[in-house]
Amino acid sequence: MSARLDHTIVRSHDRFRGANFLAELIESPEPWKNGPFAALTLEDGLTLDYLDVEGEIVSQHLAFQVPDALFDTILGKIVERGLPYWADPRHLEPGRTYLLNGSRGFYLDDPDGHALEFLTPPGTTTGPA
Secondary structure, three states, rough: OOOOOEEEEEEEHHHHHHHHHHHHHHOOOEEEOOOEEEEEEEEOEEEEEEEEEOOOOOOOEEEEOOHHHHHHHHHHHHHHOOOOOOOOOOOOOOOOOOEEOOEEEEEEEEEOOOOEEEEEEOOOOOOOO
């Protein structure tokens, strides 16, 4: 067996707010209480353990590869809610998606300032971003 990432801790000012924000976007089951964590288990078994902390939160980058249909659903929810998103990690191209190696993608900040990236599998998209 090779190494497989099992879980990671995501610091938050409100663990269930952060976990529910992501769960709702990706149409995942609700997070569950696991000790001090709001645990969000993804399809591949990886668990994001949201932990309440005080003070400044250092932003993490979390990238999620999603099928085209879910990508469109997530982007639709973001546009409907009027949330800012970008085609680049430096936030220089607002309101746009990118097209790279046949993959569409975009970046979004979660309620705690973590950089979420959603992208389709490489080579699945040939049209405009």
